[in-house]
Amino acid sequence: MAEVKLRKIIKRYDEVEAVRGIDLDIADHEFVVLVGPSGCGKSTTLRMIAGLEDISGGEILIGGDVVNDVPPKDRDIAMVFQNYALYPHMTVFQNMSFGLRLKRYPKAEIKKRVDEAARILDIKELLDRKPKALSGGQRQRVAMGRAIVRNPKVFLFDEPLSNLDAKLRVQMRTEIKKVHQQVRTTTVYVTHDQVEAMTLADRVVVMNNGIIEQVGTPQELYHSPKTRFVAGFIGSPAMNFIPCRMEANGDSLSVRLNDGLVFPVPAERVARYRGHTQNGKLLLGLRPEHITEAHAHLAPGEIPFEARLEVTEPMGMETLVYFPLNGTQVCGRVNPNAGARDGAPLRLAADLNNMHLIDEASGRVI
Amino acid sequence: MVDAVLQGVQTPGATRKRSSLRRTMQRKSTVAFLMALPLILMIAFLVIYPALYSLHLATLNKSMERFVGFGNFLFLFKRETFWKVVEQSCIFALTAVFFKAIIGFTVxxxxxxxxxxxxxxxxxMLLVPWVIPPAMSCLAWLWLFDPSYSAFNWVLGIFNIGPVPWTGDAFWARFSVILVNIWIGAPFFMIMYLAALKSVPDQLYEAAAIDGANWWQRIWYITLPMMRNIIAITALFSLIVTFANFDIVQILTQGGPIDLTHVFATWSFTLGIQGNDIPLGAAVSLFMVPILTVAAVFILRDITRRGNES
Structure with missing residues (x-):
């Protein structure tokens, strides 16, 4: 097991820079998830750590050693691929033991390790089968087993759950977390699914356009996004961004959305936003869970307003409501018994204690 | 589409017999069979008829007037040339297919x-030897092997080697016909293996690279097992074609020197057409069938078994 360090990593394909100088320190035993939209450079970064892509610039260190020119087989890493990459002509046992057999481990040791991995992953009865006779979930377990038996310094996962159906994905997510709790190997996991990222990671690395937007724990990313991109990427449904102006009224501040709608800013946030009253291009960031039906007794910072709902989406435990506000469509989450109906008006409350103010020009959260 | 058309012509009140016939006609398999029938008949005419006719011919005497049963076959068994042809056909086909496979795989x-x-x-460019008509390319090779003007011998002469009797000596004549066969046939293996290589997912190689396999181990443990069926089918197909080869041997050596490079097809031609003993020629050509059948059964059984496994 080892820590992984990326120092100003660059990947260039001809004229295109896929990864643009990223720095990242991954601690020993840590589970780090790289997340971002397609083409953001997350898979390329993982493949560079694996040694499957050359590095155009910068340094990668595994366990303190620079591995830029070390071939994949000598990096002591194991990788789980999106489409499993199991050898179709080998049985599960042969697939899992392939790496050990190449390294000429004694047969007894190989059997011991494979049996142990099979026990952890609950695939003991599958060892004699070929990959074709396995379901998607079973193949994924075998792919993980192949990584575990090697007892490598680092596990690399490249979107391992993308090919599974929704139910199995949730199940396998839990499995991966359990396996990591048992083996504690340093893990770098790539996904485009922010829910996967939030549920699995010790720390999440949000990437966009070849750079790191923010690194932090799932809670940090959710509560304190640093950029508009992170604010919009983390959370489902995504955060609402409503054009607004900041107005000063003596010591207090208020957010003006339009002529008829003004939200007073909670006192503890006034200092942070005071310098932005002249900024004409601001966005109010509010997550749907912070726009709810207005209760009789509103907490401090909760501001009621009227909205005419365009669309309602009953989800069972909650109902998502969509309504126009200041030229954008805004989503809220209300109690299913709040009486939300398509086309009907509803009294909602915005919880400004959880508001974010974004400078539209720089994309930074203020 | 066909079903819809056929359903359209169905009329109520038809007799039971007619409606059962109609049902049979409506089945997709029946329609498919009827549509394929012209081709099946053509294949039957072009393959089965000549095969049966040659069987019939092989049981006649030289003047094709009297039935002699297995007489021609028994006669062949007693001739030393026949066993030489069997040996040369096997050496020719096996050596050529082996090298075609190796070269095709490497290229x-x-x-x-x-x-x-x-x-x-x-x-x-690499397909050129395969697409040139063999009669033409063999003439070019014949010129390269020519006893007096051989370009090969001229080059070897620079290094004080030779001259090599390319088509005059038993060993070199065998070598030459096999060499030309490999030259013509290797591109076919190359194109088949290239297609097979492209079908092996890159991620398997990446997984193997991470598992610690070097290039040779990647070929041995990933490429070859993944390509086994294509390798087997290509080898079988090539074995059949090479075993039945006629043009290369006929143009380069005409079976000589002293019948040492004859394969079944050329010897059958020599006996049947040039020697005017059609039944004996037919008997020789029929000997290819059992030998190739044994090879085909083994190879295809292996492919089926692996197909079921994976």
């Missing part, structure tokens, strides 16, 4: 690693 690997934009050019 396919090189071409596979050429960047895509340049690959088409290489593929095209």
């Amino acid at each position: 396919a690997h090189f071409v596979h690693n050429v960047p895509n934009d340049r690959q088409r050019k290489w593929r095209g």
